[in-house]
Amino acid sequence: MGRRLADSSTRARLAAPDEGIGADELALATRNHGLPLEALRYDVTPPGLHYVLTHYDIPYVASNAPWQLKIGGRVRRRLRLDVPTLRAFAQVTTRVTLECAGNGRALLSPRPVSQPWLVEAVGTADWTGVPLKLLLAEAGVESDAVDVVFTGADHGVERGVEQDYQRALPVDVAMGCESEVLVAYEMNGAPLPPQHGYPIRLIVPGWYGMAHVKWLREITVIDQRFTGFQQAVNYRMRQDSGEAGEPVTRIVPRALLVPPGFPDFMSRSRVVRPGRVPLEGRAWSGKAPLARVEVSTDAGHSWHDAELDPDQGRRWAWRRWCFHWTATPGDYLLSARATDADGNTQPLDQPWNRGGFAVNLVQRVPVLCLEADE
Amino acid sequence: MGRRLADSSTRARLAAPDEGIGADELALATRNHGLPLEALRYDVTPPGLHYVLTHYDIPYVASNAPWQLKIGGRVRRRLRLDVPTLRAFAQVTTRVTLECAGNGRALLSPRPVSQPWLVEAVGTADWTGVPLKLLLAEAGVESDAVDVVFTGADHGVERGVEQDYQRALPVDVAMGCESEVLVAYEMNGAPLPPQHGYPIRLIVPGWYGMAHVKWLREITVIDQRFTGFQQAVNYRMRQDSGEAGEPVTRIVPRALLVPPGFPDFMSRSRVVRPGRVPLEGRAWSGKAPLARVEVSTDAGHSWHDAELDPDQGRRWAWRRWCFHWTATPGDYLLSARATDADGNTQPLDQPWNRGGFAVNLVQRVPVLCLEADE
Numbered sequence: 001m002g003r004r005l006a007d008s009s010t011r012a013r014l015a016a017p018d019e020g021i022g023a024d025e026l027a028l029a030t031r032n033h034g035l036p037l038e039a040l041r042y043d044v045t046p047p048g049l050h051y052v053l054t055h056y057d058i059p060y061v062a063s064n065a066p067w068q069l070k071i072g073g074r075v076r077r078r079l080r081l082d083v084p085t086l087r088a089f090a091q092v093t094t095r096v097t098l099e100c101a102g103n104g105r106a107l108l109s110p111r112p113v114s115q116p117w118l119v120e121a122v123g124t125a126d127w128t129g130v131p132l133k134l135l136l137a138e139a140g141v142e143s144d145a146v147d148v149v150f151t152g153a154d155h156g157v158e159r160g161v162e163q164d165y166q167r168a169l170p171v172d173v174a175m176g177c178e179s180e181v182l183v184a185y186e187m188n189g190a191p192l193p194p195q196h197g198y199p200i201r202l203i204v205p206g207w208y209g210m211a212h213v214k215w216l217r218e219i220t221v222i223d224q225r226f227t228g229f230q231q232a233v234n235y236r237m238r239q240d241s242g243e244a245g246e247p248v249t250r251i252v253p254r255a256l257l258v259p260p261g262f263p264d265f266m267s268r269s270r271v272v273r274p275g276r277v278p279l280e281g282r283a284w285s286g287k288a289p290l291a292r293v294e295v296s297t298d299a300g301h302s303w304h305d306a307e308l309d310p311d312q313g314r315r316w317a318w319r320r321w322c323f324h325w326t327a328t329p330g331d332y333l334l335s336a337r338a339t340d341a342d343g344n345t346q347p348l349d350q351p352w353n354r355g356g357f358a359v360n361l362v363q364r365v366p367v368l369c370l371e372a373d374e
Numbered sequence: 375m376g377r378r379l380a381d382s383s384t385r386a387r388l389a390a391p392d393e394g395i396g397a398d399e400l401a402l403a404t405r406n407h408g409l410p411l412e413a414l415r416y417d418v419t420p421p422g423l424h425y426v427l428t429h430y431d432i433p434y435v436a437s438n439a440p441w442q443l444k445i446g447g448r449v450r451r452r453l454r455l456d457v458p459t460l461r462a463f464a465q466v467t468t469r470v471t472l473e474c475a476g477n478g479r480a481l482l483s484p485r486p487v488s489q490p491w492l493v494e495a496v497g498t499a500d501w502t503g504v505p506l507k508l509l510l511a512e513a514g515v516e517s518d519a520v521d522v523v524f525t526g527a528d529h530g531v532e533r534g535v536e537q538d539y540q541r542a543l544p545v546d547v548a549m550g551c552e553s554e555v556l557v558a559y560e561m562n563g564a565p566l567p568p569q570h571g572y573p574i575r576l577i578v579p580g581w582y583g584m585a586h587v588k589w590l591r592e593i594t595v596i597d598q599r600f601t602g603f604q605q606a607v608n609y610r611m612r613q614d615s616g617e618a619g620e621p622v623t624r625i626v627p628r629a630l631l632v633p634p635g636f637p638d639f640m641s642r643s644r645v646v647r648p649g650r651v652p653l654e655g656r657a658w659s660g661k662a663p664l665a666r667v668e669v670s671t672d673a674g675h676s677w678h679d680a681e682l683d684p685d686q687g688r689r690w691a692w693r694r695w696c697f698h699w700t701a702t703p704g705d706y707l708l709s710a711r712a713t714d715a716d717g718n719t720q721p722l723d724q725p726w727n728r729g730g731f732a733v734n735l736v737q738r739v740p741v742l743c744l745e746a747d748e
Contacts (some may be wrong), residue, residue: 004744004745004748005645005742005744005748008638008641008643008645008742009638009641010638010639010640010641011641016404017462019394020393020394020395020396021394021395021396021399021400022394022395023463024640024641024642025395026395026403026480026490026492027492027641027642028640028642029400029403029404030403030407030408030490030492030494031407031408031409031410031411031494032407033404033405033406033426034404034405036405036406036428036431036432038431038432038433038434039568041434046567046568046569047421047422047567048421048422048423048424048426048567048568048569049422049432049569050422050569052407052422054410055639056636056639057410057636058412058413058423058635060412060415063548081415106400112638114642116400116404117404118400118401118404119404120404155636156636156638156639157637157638157639157645158638158639159639159640162645169388193421193422193423194413194420194422194423195410195420195422196422202480237543241527252463259431262430262431262529262530262531262536263431263530263531264382264383264384264428264531264532265384265385265429265430265530265531265532265533266383266384266398266402266487266488266532266533267383267398267401268398268401268402269382271379271382271531271536279389289388309483327542365734368379370378370379374378374379
């Protein structure tokens with residue numbers, strides 16, 4: 001009697017109180033990786049420092065191997081497009097800040113057992129590709145279209161369900177009613193790295209990472225709501241496992257600091273010397289344009305407006321902010337808080353959900369300011 | 375009364391029995407990252423998939439900002455070399471497999487609390503630069519030289535000691551008696567990425583990663599043994615904290631498998647279907663040329679020789695191996711084991727040391743082979 005697939009797959013669970021990170025979470029943390037926070041200094045994240053989250057394996061695709069994107073379902077003309085054909089369409093480049101929907105998960109209590117992000121699952125890149133609406137227009141979407149399903153080449157099992165990674169967008173979102181959705185073939189002016197979806201991926205500016213399907217091989221227009229695992233089971237905001245829950249969609253506001261001074265290797269706490277300590281960081285929101293960033297140097301008791309760099313028309317990219325702090329000897333907790341034009345902001349006390357999604361608790365950076373002579 | 379630097383810095387410690395990975399280890403695991411094991415398929419690791427371990431912060435160096443490498447100490451001529459000058463020297467490209475000295479640490483029991491690697495802290499790149507011996511010849515090393523000290527621009531505190539990252543090589547190793555040591559300015563034909571040492575770093579083929587000083591800004595020839603923190607305190611093989619310990623130097627043998635089939639998202643255990651399952655992976659040793667790779671599909675009870683690809687004269691790069699496995703339904707633990715020409719091999723039962731260095735326990739990959747009809 002062989003064991004069945006469903007028996008071998010890990011169920012969703014919550015960590016016990018004070019349960020440390022387990023071997024399974026560690027195995028995810030060592031292969032997926034975040035942005036080292038000092039790299040928030042770059043407008044565009046250098047290759048290799050952008051966060052990466054892969055559900056299954058990174059598919060092996062040899063350089064310039066043939067690749068076909070199929071477009072089908074409720075369309076008038078089925079299409080099969082190779083990469084040179086995609087490159088022949090009108091080309092758009094957009095700077096986009098991408099964040100994992102699970103960013104901040106490991107800060108929750110109880111902790112949902114999954115990829116254990118702290119705050120660093122973010123990055124910004126210039127993505128170049130063809131607007132999805134041009135491809136859908138070429139195929140001719142039928143009037144009864146409801147959802148557009150995107151299928152990647154990554155294959156695995158999750159909570160007992162064997163699957164290709166699949167996600168859908170409502171047809172109006174796919175057509176660009178919120179932001180220009182791209183079928184992208186370049187990241188920062190070069191072919192996509194393997195871990196970012198080589199040769200092609202979806203880019204949905206403003207949405208969490210789960211929507212940006214990598215290693216894209218099929219687009220299927222359907223006349224009903226998509227009920228695949230990553231849409232109806234995963235990526236839902238729930239208190240209890242029995243609930244249908246609300247779908248995770250657009251990125252809630254967040255500000256992060258470039259940690260000032262220098263770190264202790266093990267604790268990552270920061271050390272500065274007395275005097276002017278320039279603070280800077282990045283802030284973003286996928287919900288509405290960013291309106292304000294505030295800084296606190298006293299663990300969130302008082303807040304001061306930071307100076308925001310102009311957005312330069314880059315609605316979907318993070319914005320730099322800065323603040324001048326004069327440090328005197330002592331212990332500090334530094335924080336920054338972003339608020340968008342719709343009034344969405346970051347909590348000091350994080351509401352909990354059992355998937356650990358859309359967590360945007362205010363970051364707290366412990367800093368020791370030494371005596372002047374030390 | 376301010377707190378002192380020494381009070382704010384974390385001490386070395388061992389985890390308690392069954393203590394999960396803590397917040398400090400997780401903060402390291404989310405910023406440093408390993409090679410996703412499926413990327414063992416590539417001869418040369420694609421940028422961004424190579425392992426990264428940074429003790430402190432990645433220094434921010436703007437593209438083409440001025441950078442000077444100083445060479446001094448027990449030399450006849452002090453030198454200050456900028457990057458264009460380094461590029462004017464004879465240029466060498468070497469394919470090198472780099473591994474972190476702490477790879478495997480999190481598999482030890484008790485676990486030394488530090489960067490919690492499993493098996494994935496490895497990668498292979500083509501490094502281009504000037505042989506260090508040419509620079510030392512230009513400077514003229516005095517006859518009383520003992521060690522050559524390399525100083526990076528990365529700055530932090532570690533166990534209470536504020537420091538720039540510094541490591542030394544014995545002068546004969548620096549002069550290339552074991553392998554050609556490079557001052558490298560290119561990785562895979564492009565300028566170094568920030569996290570790999572932009573603009574210049576040391577490459578010491580065959581040695582663990584701690585020797586390959588990144589963001590290299592100073593080379594100092596001294597007439598005694600170097601006793602800096604990363605040489606005399608860290609990176610020593612010890613049973614007790616009071617011992618001087620043996621220095622960590624060259625890479626012990628290791629073989630890793632490309633995990634076959636497809637993964638379960640959370641457990642990372644693998645699923646295959648019955649029939650021929652090609653197994654492949656990479657193996658390397660910095661101690662002596664690789665001699666043999668064996669594979670076990672029964673948890674290490676029996677071993678079979680794998681087929682090794684030719685080394686193509688690339689002594690310091692990993693070598694591909696392959697093995698044909700015919701899977702039948704059931705549960706398996708797959709392993710591979712490397713042995714070098716000096717008879718160094720991998721243990722099934724890992725000797726312990728309190729830094730968690732040079733751990734090369736045989737990898738065990740759990741695999742479920744489904745029934746044919748599932």
